[in-house]
Amino acid sequence: MLEKLTTARIESAADLYDWDELVQEDRVHRLIYTDPAIFQAEMTNIFGAVWVYLGHESQIPKNDDYITVRLGLRPIILLRDSQGKIRALFNRCTHRGTTLCRKDKGSARIFTCPYHGWSYLNTGKLRAVPWPDGYACDFKDSKFNVAQVPRVDSYRGFIFATLNPDAPSLLDYLGAITKPIDEWLDRQPKGKIAVCEANRLKYKGNWKLAYDNSGDGYHVVFSHRSLLEMENRQADVANKGMSYYKGSPDTAPMYMAYMGNGHHFKDKRPNIQKRAGGLWAVEGPAPGTEHYAEELRRRFGARAEEILDLASSEPVNINVFPNFSLLGNHIQVFEPVSVDETNVTWYGTAVVDEDGTLDGAVDEINALRMRTQEQFPNFGEVDDLANFEEIQRGLACLEDEWVYMHRGLDIPGRVKTDANGIITAPATDEAFMREYIKEWKRLMKATPHLAVQREP
């Protein structure tokens, strides 16, 4: 271990800038989006030191199943080992550093390095080395086992991991945001969902532009103007989709909340009638809408409305810092690629009905739910991503240094803090942005001591 070098590098990241100068109460410096050195530091201080979302348990349902993902820039094999334990192995041969697994997903008890044939069990333990008599060393030494993320934990199927031994428990880290996550899950039969492929997008811009946006109610009628016009082009659907943003969104019952630890939450549910069929009533048209609605109503009568709600988008944005959002029925994951490139993957979710609670409607609901989920990535997200790219271009103006996030600041009575420290404000307020970036600043000032683990 190069203790000195590791320590020196981390300290230099913390000392890189006067973070209080870069992140002020009402504004942040352009450098937080543009500086490769800050990005490099984030890969340790954020995407390493905090709990980062890696995947959903339904993507590795059986023992020996794996998917390949990333923790920051580190290639990871997220798997369920042969005993059923979920692990996040570094996708890296201990011999020469080669990635061990090159597929997106699959099932394997053993990973054999394609380069020199070292093979490992899916616990990460070294299994065999070709022609071992050419080595003087003892391969029972644990240093030859694959490095893995020491802390991997799930919250109701969502798998997170951190390299930070000093991080709080996942449950403590999620804190108050577990309540909306629970509510999001519990509207599904048995509180379960399964991931079913994705709309996979990418933009040339910093990852935080997406996280800034994920709770932002201010951009909606502007950035998504084409979508709103499209959604409302036919008279009979004039009040569907996101039309509740029109007019005066700040006086609507929806709100945004800062939930601590960088997590934020935009809750649009209060705008929707709380009744069976309330969500379906505002869901925009999708391929199959009329057929499936009529078919289910014929079969299920009044009960069809609550079944149709399962094909409708849940009007929330539940944002878990730094890379995970639940919105509509999607799991959205932000994956930094470089300081000015980010992958945004919108995993679709399907209803799972193991107990037949839906009396055979599950396949039809999912057929409809796939189509409702494709709408926003196709007609909404692409415009946001275009705007993020244009922010990144605009931030090339070196002399114009500041980016503002002060909407709602200093207006008496506008931003409220409850006894649990949860901060709420009108839907277009930027309070959540100011709060999460404070947390980002705290993390960037810290000197985390990240560690990997190996099988003994």
Place this chain on the structure above:
Amino acid sequence: MQTVHDPSTSSYYVNEQLYQELVTSFADWQRDELAIHNLAERDQFRMLVEKEARLLDQLAFDEWLAMYSPECIYWVPGTPAAGDPRREISISFDDRRRMEDRIYRLRTGYAWSQAPKSRTVRMISNVETFATDQSTVRMVRSNFLISEFRVDGTRFLSGWCGHRLVRTAHRWEIHVRQVNLIDCDQNLRNPSIVL
């Protein structure tokens, strides 16, 4: 095709039967014994897919839509094996109404991902035509390369299309177009043009 409902305003035809037909007709159709060798017939379909490419390059969306059956599908799978769209998310899976939505949105002037608009040139090649068990249905495979210029550079999108064409009294019309990007399961930057 006769229809009781206007597919521009309601979607009754996207049902289990259609999905099943899609999954069945797009499985195992590129078989040598079904390949059509008649040059005149092949040329007819080659001209059809070339015309479609030209109309899309020219953003002539009304003429493009007119090449399709009233009850049609534009399908861009998100996985290389295409899969079953009832059970997995596609990059796009549009019925006629959503195709019209797509065009409407692009024409609002506020679709920032297409403001300014991309300029595209499509190359279509390797056009093969296959018979099916219905004399009024043909399947056409073609390879494409789209050069797309927008804002900061030119990029290339490539893949192959599967057209399912249906014979009506007057013409062959496109019932389904399946667009298979070679990188369909990867993160794509600004996939906002009609492919």
